[in-house]
Amino acid sequence: MKFISQHEHYEHLRKKWIQKQKNILEKFWENHADFLRHLTLGGLGSLVILSTPGMKISPSIQKENYTQQVYLDTTLDKRVTLSQSLAPNLPDEVTNLSPSEETKIAGTLSDKFGFQVEAEMNGIRLNRTYGLIGGEQHLYRYPGDTLLAHFESLSDWAMFAPAGIAPHLGAWGYFAPSKPQFTTEEKNMEKYYIAVQTFLSPGYAENPQKYNEFFKYRKMLIVNPKTGQAVVADIADAGPSEWTGKQLGGSPEVMYLLGLGEGPRKGGVLYFFINDPSGTIPLGPIEPKK
Amino acid sequence: MIYFYSHLVKYESLMGSLDELELSSSQKNDLAQIIDTSLYHMILDLVLSNLSAEDKKQFMILIHDNKNRDEIMGFLNEKINNIEDLITEASENLKEELHQDIKEAKRIKK
Numbered sequence: 001m002k003f004i005s006q007h008e009h010y011e012h013l014r015k016k017w018i019q020k021q022k023n024i025l026e027k028f029w030e031n032h033a034d035f036l037r038h039l040t041l042g043g044l045g046s047l048v049i050l051s052t053p054g055m056k057i058s059p060s061i062q063k064e065n066y067t068q069q070v071y072l073d074t075t076l077d078k079r080v081t082l083s084q085s086l087a088p089n090l091p092d093e094v095t096n097l098s099p100s101e102e103t104k105i106a107g108t109l110s111d112k113f114g115f116q117v118e119a120e121m122n123g124i125r126l127n128r129t130y131g132l133i134g135g136e137q138h139l140y141r142y143p144g145d146t147l148l149a150h151f152e153s154l155s156d157w158a159m160f161a162p163a164g165i166a167p168h169l170g171a172w173g174y175f176a177p178s179k180p181q182f183t184t185e186e187k188n189m190e191k192y193y194i195a196v197q198t199f200l201s202p203g204y205a206e207n208p209q210k211y212n213e214f215f216k217y218r219k220m221l222i223v224n225p226k227t228g229q230a231v232v233a234d235i236a237d238a239g240p241s242e243w244t245g246k247q248l249g250g251s252p253e254v255m256y257l258l259g260l261g262e263g264p265r266k267g268g269v270l271y272f273f274i275n276d277p278s279g280t281i282p283l284g285p286i287e288p289k290k
Numbered sequence: 291m292i293y294f295y296s297h298l299v300k301y302e303s304l305m306g307s308l309d310e311l312e313l314s315s316s317q318k319n320d321l322a323q324i325i326d327t328s329l330y331h332m333i334l335d336l337v338l339s340n341l342s343a344e345d346k347k348q349f350m351i352l353i354h355d356n357k358n359r360d361e362i363m364g365f366l367n368e369k370i371n372n373i374e375d376l377i378t379e380a381s382e383n384l385k386e387e388l389h390q391d392i393k394e395a396k397r398i399k400k
Contacts, residue, residue: 009313013321152297152301153292
């Protein structure tokens with residue numbers, strides 16, 4: 001009986017494109033092997049070469065890869081240390097923190113990341129600082145924006161496009177008035193956005209304008225206490241609704257960086273305001289400093 | 291991932307064509323990574339082939355130090371004539387090949 005694959009398109013393309021990749025890499029090495037070998041001895045070569053299945057690696061580059069592994073091990077150690085530091089002050093369930101738990105955790109996070117984080121700022125706080133985060137969709141960034149325009153590589157498209165794009169705008173509208181005026185900073189604001197329950201913030205109903213001005217693109221440190229993964233994100237939307245049982249939402253990129261990008265796309269996270277008046281702390285993934 | 295040349299490569303037509311194939315997430319991811327890696331090394335080859343030995347080293351330091359796109363492209367624009375056009379042309383040629391391959395794959399009868 002003839003075996004018929006259910007993935008013929010994929011298998012055909014994969015075979016063809018692996019060969020194309022091999023040809024490109026062979027030409028690359030043929031043209032630049034001497035230069036890169038020389039550079040690797042100075043510690044630079046392998047870090048710029050993307051990993052490739054089946055790629056032959058010279059001994060000098062293997063040695064450099066060891067250095068990369070040491071770097072990775074150190075980063076992972078710091079995450080584990082962070083997770084272990086947080087554990088004693090976390091409740092068993094993902095529920096609101098007591099004042100003393102909140103103070104201790106804010107202190108730990110400030111110490112580990114090297115900048116001040118706070119549960120309350122300018123007299124304003126959210127309803128929670130420890131809650132369940134769920135996956136959100138991408139947001140329209142300027143008039144005429146499309147889902148596909150969000151991605152700068154095919155790998156990013158493959159990973160983050162399936163989340164889709166929300167039919168509504170974020171809480172503050174478009175990030176930029178037009179495509180020509182759309183900046184890299186605004187690109188990062190959508191990429192690393194979170195939605196929080198602004199409307200449940202104590203005192204919100206009495207003065208929504210003041211509270212919205214405070215929350216608009218406010219930077220927050222989001223930490224997965226189980227893994228030590230963390231992101232500097234900004235508030236770009238309001239939600240989710242109380243009935244969902246979740247307390248905040250993360251963009252597809254934020255969820256991925258917190259280690260919650262697959263499976264149920266849900267998990268417990270700590271979230272605190274970042275005290276950054278001069279705007280020096282960049283949005284995106286962040287590692288504990290110690 | 292953002293590469294120093296990402297703003298010069300338009301991926302949307304490829305994304306659309308791959309979407310039409312109804313691939314699973316892992317299959318899309320796999321093919322996407324193969325294309326990204328191929329394009330990266332092709333452009334790296336192009337850039338290094340047009341730099342002097344000293345400038346090659348300087349370029350690699352910029353990449354290694356994870357400098358922002360503006361700084362890397364500023365350096366390349368200074369050192370290589372029409373580098374942005376060269377990168378765009380090379381990526382368009384590769385994209386054209388990939389589109390042809392996808393057309394060929396679609397002709398395969400199940």
